[in-house]
Amino acid sequence: MYKQGKYQIISKKAIAKGIYDMEIYCPEIAVQTECGQFVHISADGFFLRRPISVCAVDKVRGTLRIVFEVRGNGTDKISQLNKGELIDMIAPLGNGFKVFPGKKAVCVGGGIGTPPMLAVAAEYGADATVICGFRSASAVILQDDLKAQGNRTILCTDDGTAGRKGFVTDALKELLETEKPDVIYACGPDVMLRAVASMAKENGISCQVSLEERMGCGVGACLVCACKAVKNGEEYFAHVCKDGPVFPAEEVMF
Amino acid sequence: MADLSVVFAGVSMKNPVIPASGTFGYGREYDQFYSISRLGGISVKGTTLAPKAGNPPPRIAETPAGMLNSVGLQNGGAKKFLEYELPNLKSKDLAVIANIAGATVEECRQLAELIDGSDVDMIELNISCPNVKQGGAAFGTNCNSAAEVTRAVRGATSKPLMVKLSPNVTSITDIAKAVEAEGADAVSLINTLLGMRIDIKTRRPVLKNNVGGLSGPAVFPIAVRMVWQTANAVSIPVCGMGGIATAEDAVEMMMAGASCIQVGAALFADPFAPLKIIDGLDRWCNENGVKNISEIVGTVRPW
Structure with missing residues (x-):
């Protein structure tokens, strides 16, 4: 209810x-x-x-x-x-993340996409690696919270003022060269989500992304928060509030 | 307890409050907040013959005291409505108003014919959607085309027929008279007003459709004015809508001449808005010695 x-x-x-x-x-x-x-x-x-x-x-x-x-x-x-x-x-x-207890997860948060990653990583503790990216050290958030819940963290900043210099997608690419997680979760800018989704696909790893769109009712009645999706080969406008905000990455047409 | 029941164009409703088409889906979502059987009726999402994808996002923009939308009649089509949504709605206790929108006169006629054979209580013919390229407001902004599509639909159904009018016209009373002459049993107004917002950083319209329909409290005075003018111009009953958010707004709209009212955008701010309006109407009637809500319809005393 x-x-x-x-x-x-x-x-x-x-x-x-x-x-x-x-x-x-x-x-x-x-x-x-x-x-x-x-x-x-x-x-x-x-x-x-x-x-x-x-x-x-x-x-x-x-x-x-x-x-x-x-x-x-x-x-x-x-x-x-x-x-x-x-x-x-x-x-x-909305629909939340599907969690698979006991499996290995990688969570990728871009900027203000990081907060929902804290929630899903909490379900995995030491089984989650959380890759976060921010513009610079002054924008970094939630790293202590992630560590406190036992997550492994990889911090990236665009300008290198905290953690490693570069994008989360670089860090994810590197990680996937040596590890194969069971699931990848991501929230952040569309361009990041698109890159993460495509890396997950190449590596045969299931991926869930959390999307954002301007909303009206928030419950699925007014149909304003549309996003292009594909299911069973058919393109359609899904709604972020009710069908999402979490979608299987392969169903989203970025 | 005041008597809030109304008989509107032959349709009995336990109160005059109806969620407006496009803001309430088919009631399933709001039925998770409260029993939708408390409502007088429901005007369902605008239904087209075939499923319709709608417009690309963004489809919504906030405005002072309101919002623009450019959904573009996304819906699952008449078959899905009749087979999947209608049985669920008929299991509830409220009047079911099927809002139909065709791209052509023939499509409107076919929709009416399909729905005529169903358990729907009333048809609301949408000739005023500002967000579709064909049909919609193209019918509703001209007396001849409004008359033509009403005639076609009237010929295809014996159900009570309400025609939903566009405010984006020079004279809404002329359109109302034109559809009345073709056998409409009621009119509902106003649909949204065409508007636009621009993001000054990107110099792009906020809506991907560039323009969209304005609703919310911002349009309320325009709606009251148009309902008042229309109620004085036709002898069929008027369903008033446009920016109603409180019971006092509903009373005002009914005094202007509306026999029942629809609530739309207010739902997004407060999902309980229709119930608060129903309870508030009851309270208002009791406080003002009104035994039956219908007594107040059209009772404004113009200067």
């Missing part, structure tokens, strides 16, 4: 320039939320909600954690909410 309501923010901090980290107390939602799903948040004074992916779920404490970037006036408004205040959201929405 979808829930809509106002839930209390129990912690909030800026973790990089324009990147905010919020923990929200919402037991009725947390209990049914899986990694890869998203929440649809109302921004005071704006007509449409903003979809934000779930970064961590704590079913015991009844909390969800979201990490989001201020992209425009709406997300800026959401970022101004403080600890103790209420946030209006619809959740949990």
